Amino acid sequence: MTRICFVFLLSLIFSVAAKAQNREVPAKSIPVPQTVSPEIQKLIAQPYSGTWNVFPPTAEEWKKQIGAVEAATVKGLPALREQLKVKVEPTTIDGVKAYIVTPETIAPENRNRLLVHVHGGCFASFSGESLTVEPIYMAGFGRYKIVAVDYRVPPDHPYPAALDDAMTVWKALVKTTPAKNMAIFGSSAGGNLTLAMVLRAKQEKLPLPGAIAPGTPMSDLTGAGDSFQTNAMVDNVLVAYGANCDQRAKLYTAGRDLKDPLLSPVYGDLSGFPPAILTTGTRDLLLSNTVRVHRKLRQAGVEATLQVFEGQSHAQYYRDPNAPESREAFEEIARFFDKHLGR
């Protein structure tokens, strides 16, 4: 009896101590900020993404859910291409599917330059033509030619298929274009893959790109990162850690050690990385995992810059081509590339 009482008291003490350490944040009703453009206000006002807490029970059901979003995305592409005056052509590079994304006018200073894009979608989504959204923004606003990799995805092809495909394309491209004239970019899972590609290139002693732009990278798949907590239920795209996006990432990691730097690049050795520009938003669930990579790059002596957009949730900078913030984000990345890429 005394012993039970003691254990009870101990657990009480520990729970109070633990509680004192935690920040107890009351429920809040957060209005749409007036400090962003009307276009971004509309994105912020949207409810949580429809599937954020819908987890299909089988691989086939996952493919169905993913496919439905991809099909809806593809429907919007002709208008996007027309508005941003961008051409998209499918191709194959050493057996890997890809798209060549070309602006109506390549900027004169970019004629001997090439960007390599690895798409987001929590490693499982946005295969095929639906992956071209972000490169269309980049080509349109930045006036670069882009090779966008249509890497294999889970559940059929878990890690390292995506990274292998991206590296196959990189190895092919460095044969014909100086690596220093090329940059790699991509957001979310694409930000992860951008960082992982550089880690792999270092491992394999391949030439590194002249610059990179990991957008709101899924840099830490272990769940560490303070904004997973602080921006939970604030971000209306990813919404919370462990939600749909992380379930898709699990199809990719498939039971591997999540601290492997090729899966969670924030744990990698970032020394010798090329200049990097990172993009995120104040409401982004991955705010922490963006700024943590930024700090790690700076600690490693890498030229790295950070842009954080007011009020934006995860990767909302390529949702509306009419938002001035979209143009701003990609023009900033384009200027950064222009500063650092060879000609």
Next chain:
Amino acid sequence: MTRICFVFLLSLIFSVAAKAQNREVPAKSIPVPQTVSPEIQKLIAQPYSGTWNVFPPTAEEWKKQIGAVEAATVKGLPALREQLKVKVEPTTIDGVKAYIVTPETIAPENRNRLLVHVHGGCFASFSGESLTVEPIYMAGFGRYKIVAVDYRVPPDHPYPAALDDAMTVWKALVKTTPAKNMAIFGSSAGGNLTLAMVLRAKQEKLPLPGAIAPGTPMSDLTGAGDSFQTNAMVDNVLVAYGANCDQRAKLYTAGRDLKDPLLSPVYGDLSGFPPAILTTGTRDLLLSNTVRVHRKLRQAGVEATLQVFEGQSHAQYYRDPNAPESREAFEEIARFFDKHLGR
């Protein structure tokens, strides 16, 4: 009756529509992140600052509350100076009180350079020796000589006394040191004053500094900025908009138009500004008002860089000299100054 019913229905529709626009965030218990140093973990684990919701009813009571915090701060100064090997001497410059803050060794490249510091404290706090905390960090980690302005404060001296005093010092210093060899820095209200000084210098056609470092600037006193909402009750220093700090700021603004760029510099014309480095944290109540200034500077074509520290609330980067993040923040600012200041 029908009309009343119609009005009732209308208000119901509007309230539902308004609610749909807001983000309803449930209560949360947020643990201390493991992604920061043990020193910063201790700061994050602290409860809300003791006076965040204690508003003295009279000017005299305000002075008492402010004085108590200042006195407690002064007690810690000898140990801080000793640890960071920094010397502090009071002085007067054209009638304005100031402190000369000197590291044991001024870096050779900084011998002909000088930093000007304007302190934080919501415009009303940290007068006298207590203002030297931040410059001691800067001198110790950055190895620059610093002039720290002990500007007049409200309630006795509302706006523009502080800015006038800072400008008096600036005008005196540019007579003996090339402006391009000098940088202005300061956090919170000091970040506001850093920006306001450059706006005033532009207005008065005075030479501009070679660089500035506005730390988590109170750049918008109108209450606009999304993180006032998203980081409310998450930040354990300022805690929420309208709390103690904003009440002190009201003593400074004293009924003036808060959209005046000299009070809310985010509304100013930032073109022609010198290179700027801004510092904030992911839990900072002023995260938005830091990144908004960063974006406005970039939109104006100014070289501006942003560092965002994981998990930190408002201005927690000069709370613990043993935190590696403190050293990192000031060394980064020092490097930025070194890159941009004349010699």
